[in-house]
Amino acid sequence: MDYKSFSKPELEALLAEEQKRFKKYVKEGRNVDMTxxxxxxxxxxxxxxxxxDAANYDYSAEAADARNYGALGGTKACKVxxxxxxxxxxxxxxxxxxxxxxLMYTLVHFAKQFGVLGGTPWNSLKKVKFICPAPGYDRHFSICQQFGIEMITVQMKEDGPDMDVVEALVREDDTIKGIWCVPKYSNPTGIVFSDSVVERLATMKTAAADFRIFxxxxxxxxxxxxxxxxxxxxFDVARKAGTINRxxxxxxxxxxxxxxxxISAIAASEENIKDINAKMFFKCINANKVNQVMHVNFLKNLDNIKKIMAQHAALLRPKFELFDRKFTEAFDGDRFVKWSRPRGGYFISVDVKSCAKRIVELAATAGVKFTAAGATFPYKLDDLNSNIRVAPSVPSLEEMEFAVDVMISAIRQARMEHVLKKVFGEN
Ligand SMILES: Cc1ncc(COP(=O)(O)O)c(C=O)c1O
Known part of the structure; x- marks a missing residue:
């Protein structure tokens, strides 16, 4: 809705009505965590x-008994x-x-302290920068902050990072050592990188020989x-292009x-894996192989994992769909409110220009908690004060109904407040 088309008294009345509705939500004294x-x-x-079934699994199926020290990089079956x-x-x-x-933190740490594949340790360089497509995953940005890596924000588009910008940056600047990517069902936008973006990332010219795609x-x-x-x-693209170490x-x-x-894992070229193993050697004797055996027995193979994931999807999907149905009812055709319709992952991304902070603040007063506004951007700087990450996995469907109603009302109020301030000059 374009609130600018209302007169000031009309808008004030509309806001008062919305506030009255919202008070009822606040009164319920609920607590829904979508952070x-x-x-x-x-x-x-x-x-x-x-x-x-854990007691019945075979823990000594491989040469290195899973219950004992050894096999630093994991059991064979788990690697498979x-x-x-x-x-x-x-x-x-x-x-x-x-x-x-x-593992991500450790690889950044290793690169800083020791360099990658015999290269210069990044710590001995004056500056190290990473490209951070945004909105993105806040914890990636926190790793950069922790290690003093300068973050360059690049816009995340519908099919991945803005590759014209990424290519131009990495071609010229050898202090840019990495880029963070969540290529499938991205956190928080839910997008999947297109073939073209994957190809361009794998084949682009980088001024830094030790550039890494995380x-x-x-x-x-x-x-x-x-x-x-x-x-x-x-990996298929990079193998052909001779950039697999990237x-x-x-x-x-x-x-x-x-x-x-x-359990977690890194996939990288054999050369990189050797390098990682050589450095990990000093850090630990092995990871928890008992857990690896348990996981291999339970998960079995990719086909079976897909069956397990279908059970997760059956629980998650109704929550995503409820959100979309309610937002469509409330904001269909409204050019000021945008939300993602992810086909996977854990997040819905909502954009309401100039209002994100206020929406999160208002929702919190009714007990509905979202990730802090701005968290999806490097240095928590969302210049447009627009993006909110919604994590719908934990609340029940009934809690979701409530939380989404609260969010819808918070969006309406925040937008009306914004227009009253910007157009009618209210404080
Ligand atoms: C993109 C992304 N990477 C990594 C993680 C954390 O993964 P892990 O539990 O393996 O550390 C999350 C968790 O939300 C995530 O969204």
Whole structure:
């Protein structure tokens, strides 16, 4: 709705009406958390058979007994499983513990401290920059901040980062050492990178020889629908183009089995994996291989993982669809309110120019919590004060109904307040 077409008294009356409705929500004194992409309790139950059967799995099937020290980069069977997920060879896999974010952090740490593949440690350079497509995943940006890496914000479009800008930047500037990408069901916009974007990323000229694409494939098998979305295999393109060392890819079972207590993995060239193993050698003896055996027995292979993910999708899909139905009812055709309709992943991205902070603030007063406005941008700087990330996985459908009503009302109020201020000069 274009509130600018109303007179000031009309708009004030409309706002008062909306505020009255909102007060009822506040009075309910509820608490709905939509801040982070956590699996719901029902989703966590899906992997419980893995724990029940754990005593019966064979932990000594491989030369290195899974219950003992050894096999730094993971069990063979686990590498095979992740190789299938990533679309690479088992020799191109390193298996870690419960968090892929930990692996991303570690690889940035290694690059800073020791350099990659014998290159100059990034710490000894005056400046190191990363390209950060935004809106993006706040934790990627936090890693950059922690290591003093300057972030260059590049617009995230419908099919991936704005590649004209990315190519121009990396061609000229050898202090740009990396880019963060969530190529499938991106956090938070839900988009899937197009073939063209994948090809351009894998083949673009980079001034830095040690440039790395941090290909965070967190949602590689996380489709909400039977027909999975296609993501071109970046390793296939890079292999042909001779740029395979450029890619560090990551995934985990955080949203397949147990969040933070599953297994994670890196896929990279054999040369990179050797380099990573050589550095990890000093950090630990091995990751939790008992958990790896449990996961291999439970997950089995990609086909079976897809069946497990269909159970997750059955729980998640109604929440995404409820959101879309209610937003369509409220804002269809409204050019001031935009929201994503993801086909996978964990997030819905909402854009309401100039109003994000106020919407999040208002919703919180009614007990509905969203990720802080701005968090999806480097340095938390959303210049347009527009983007809000919605994580619908945890609330029940009934809680979702409430939360979405609250959000709709908060959006209406924030927009009316904004117009009253901008057009009619109210404080
Ligand atoms: C894009 C992305 N990468 C990584 C993670 C965290 O993964 P993990 O649990 O494997 O550390 C998340 C969690 O929300 C995510 O959205």
């Amino acid at each position: 982070r992409g956590r699996p719901s309790k029902e989703q966590l139950e899906i992997a419980m058979p893995m724990l029940k 499983l992740f190789a299938e997920i990533f679309g690479v060879k088992p020799e191109e896999v390193f298996v870690g513990d419960g968090s892929s974010l930990d 290909w965070d494939n967190a949602y590689v098998v996380h489709s909400l629908y039977d027909t999975d979305d296609h993501l071109k295999n970046i 890619i560090y890819s990551f995934a985990s079972t955080s949203k397949i089995t147990f969040a933070g207590s599953g």
